[in-house]
Amino acid sequence: xxxxxxxxxxxxxxxxxxxxxxxxxxxxxxxxxxxxxxxxxxxxxxxxxxxxxxxxxxxxxxxxxxxxxxxxxxxxxxxxxxxxxxxxxxxxxxxxxxxxxxxxxxxxxxxxxxxxxxxxxxxxxxxxxxxxxxxxxxxxxxxxxxxxxxxxxxxxxxxxxxxxxxxxxxxxxxxxxxxxxxxxxxxxxxxxxxxxxxxxxxxxxxxxxxxxxxxxxxxxxxxxxxxxxxxxxxxxxxxxxxxxxxxxxxxxxxxxxxxxxxxxxxxxxxxxxxxxxxxxxxxxxxxxxxxxxxxxxxxxxxx
Amino acid sequence: xxxxxxxxxxxxxxxxxxxxxxxxxxxxxxxxxxxxxxxxxxxxxxxxxxxxxxxxxxxxxxxxxxxxxxxxxxxxxxxxxxxxxxxxxxxxxxxxxxxxxxxxxxxxxxxxxxxxxxxxxxxxxxxxxxxxxxxxxxxxxxxxxxxxxxxxxxxxxxxxxxxxxxxxxxxxxxxxxxxxxxxxxxxxxxxxxxxxxxxxxxxxxxxxxxxxxxxxxxxxxxxxxxxxxxxxxxxxxxxxxxxxxxxxxxxxxxxxxxxxxxxxxxxxxxxxxxxxxxxxxxxxxxxxxxxxxxxxxxxxxxxxxxxxxxxxxxxxxxxxxxxxxxxxxxxxxxxxxxxxxxxxxxxx
Numbered sequence: 001x002x003x004x005x006x007x008x009x010x011x012x013x014x015x016x017x018x019x020x021x022x023x024x025x026x027x028x029x030x031x032x033x034x035x036x037x038x039x040x041x042x043x044x045x046x047x048x049x050x051x052x053x054x055x056x057x058x059x060x061x062x063x064x065x066x067x068x069x070x071x072x073x074x075x076x077x078x079x080x081x082x083x084x085x086x087x088x089x090x091x092x093x094x095x096x097x098x099x100x101x102x103x104x105x106x107x108x109x110x111x112x113x114x115x116x117x118x119x120x121x122x123x124x125x126x127x128x129x130x131x132x133x134x135x136x137x138x139x140x141x142x143x144x145x146x147x148x149x150x151x152x153x154x155x156x157x158x159x160x161x162x163x164x165x166x167x168x169x170x171x172x173x174x175x176x177x178x179x180x181x182x183x184x185x186x187x188x189x190x191x192x193x194x195x196x197x198x199x200x201x202x203x204x205x206x207x208x209x210x211x212x213x214x215x216x217x218x219x220x221x222x223x224x225x226x227x228x229x230x231x232x233x234x235x236x237x238x239x240x241x242x243x244x245x246x247x248x249x250x251x252x253x254x255x256x257x258x259x260x261x262x263x264x265x266x267x268x269x270x271x272x273x274x275x276x277x278x279x280x281x282x283x284x285x286x287x288x289x290x291x292x293x294x295x296x297x298x299x300x301x302x303x
Numbered sequence: 304x305x306x307x308x309x310x311x312x313x314x315x316x317x318x319x320x321x322x323x324x325x326x327x328x329x330x331x332x333x334x335x336x337x338x339x340x341x342x343x344x345x346x347x348x349x350x351x352x353x354x355x356x357x358x359x360x361x362x363x364x365x366x367x368x369x370x371x372x373x374x375x376x377x378x379x380x381x382x383x384x385x386x387x388x389x390x391x392x393x394x395x396x397x398x399x400x401x402x403x404x405x406x407x408x409x410x411x412x413x414x415x416x417x418x419x420x421x422x423x424x425x426x427x428x429x430x431x432x433x434x435x436x437x438x439x440x441x442x443x444x445x446x447x448x449x450x451x452x453x454x455x456x457x458x459x460x461x462x463x464x465x466x467x468x469x470x471x472x473x474x475x476x477x478x479x480x481x482x483x484x485x486x487x488x489x490x491x492x493x494x495x496x497x498x499x500x501x502x503x504x505x506x507x508x509x510x511x512x513x514x515x516x517x518x519x520x521x522x523x524x525x526x527x528x529x530x531x532x533x534x535x536x537x538x539x540x541x542x543x544x545x546x547x548x549x550x551x552x553x554x555x556x557x558x559x560x561x562x563x564x565x566x567x568x569x570x571x572x573x574x575x576x577x578x579x580x581x582x583x584x585x586x587x588x589x590x591x592x593x594x595x596x597x598x599x600x601x602x603x604x605x606x607x608x609x610x611x612x613x614x615x616x617x618x619x620x621x622x623x624x625x626x627x628x629x630x631x632x633x634x635x636x637x638x639x640x641x642x643x644x645x646x647x648x649x650x651x
Contacts, residue, residue, distance in 0.1 A: 202355075203392070205357075205376070205378040206384045207452075207455060209378055214378075221394045
């Protein structure tokens, strides 16, 4: 009797073990398709790029396997490259701050205004996403030059007395970057605002808080996460982008994106370009880690 | 003469072409618990939001303790609102939520500690200070909202349907708790609800609102027993409507058959609607001695728990009469139904 019982107990335990194994495996199997795509299209190229950055660059040849830190040393010692890093970081931080600010105000207005304006505003915000970056750049080429729309508008409104051109200035590059990232910022922030109860503003006023205090005490803390997410996405986009700053900025505006392109296609220095790109990726990862750590530790209230 | 705690003078609020609050005047004494009762769209919430400062009035005046406040923004008014959703700050703890209004009023820290503790004591939520709203149940949230408003000791407490999002048993429990708090603290309260049970149970006076106007302001008993209008009569409690025609020869139903009813002398001739509450009908032998009596056929019978409801047809009239026990009649059989003169209301 006992032998039979212990035998059935043993098979039961074995079955249970198998069941547990199956359960542990299930999420991996379910994730497999997505995992494959990520590994093949993102993971492998990144690895190849990282490997490439340690390759030798001899006689303008594209691919000379080897191992050297030469390109990284060059990157951080040559003022041409360090200046480019500094310029790009500056430009994209400023552009991202401006984007977040404009996007925040815009999203807040859409959230506060009656719903009948909502569709129109969202439609407007979607417009830039329907046009390719290159087409948008052509648009700016009609807007910024001496005989462009901006000059004409300022002249006919009497604000300036002579035609001006803002084409090929850092300001034009700055505006161009804001325009490209603003829609993303706006939608991220709008989704955060839409998650808030508007009665919270009334409750705050009701308890004696002025609009400024209500903003500081209620709105800002509750949208802080959204601000950080919007900022990081805007920063990631602007620091890596190539077309807009190159096409709208001055010839002297050497961004990281421009230099990577230059090293790759102009100088045939693929290892250098790879090293540059690797630094860019690591830099972006660091910024994301920092913004993440700035998010509220008190996540309990999101439950 | 002491100025009333709250006074509304000919207050009007329009939304586009819709008049949400139409010439409302109201006076509330200190310590009074006044309920604004009405169906949705009757203007009760708009009235409350006008008092709180969340809407601007188009004309009229609002006074607290004799001072006009309708030009002040919400944050400068001495009112505190308990919202339907609670509207607790989700990123602040219970204690921080209750402290919010005190901080805005620049209450000194030692005083503040004491008042937070007091307010949480009053709503029986001591020990929950460090919790976040997401960690509380629906009823607990509303009690924190109540504590947050009580802590600032406002001139007027405004309740915007605070219980309507809760389930029934919790609603009854919190209703009793708010009533107990009012008996203890004697705050002045304006309470908006569409639930007549809540209105009757809690209020010192009830203002029944309909399409932007106040139809009647009275003690709950008066509202129930002496409704000023047909709307109040039909909105409060259940009622059974008998459409009749008053002619020179007496009262007739719409088919013209004369009815043995006693409406009193002064009834003008023409179409009238006669109302009796289902609980006031008497059936069978109990109806024998009553002045108003009809012979009716039982249409069908519903069991409602406390009572049986007899759906009756007397000629062209349809009646619903409640009786505590089953009387031995079945659907299709005939029965006497009667009522006293004072249980009948006539509107035309």
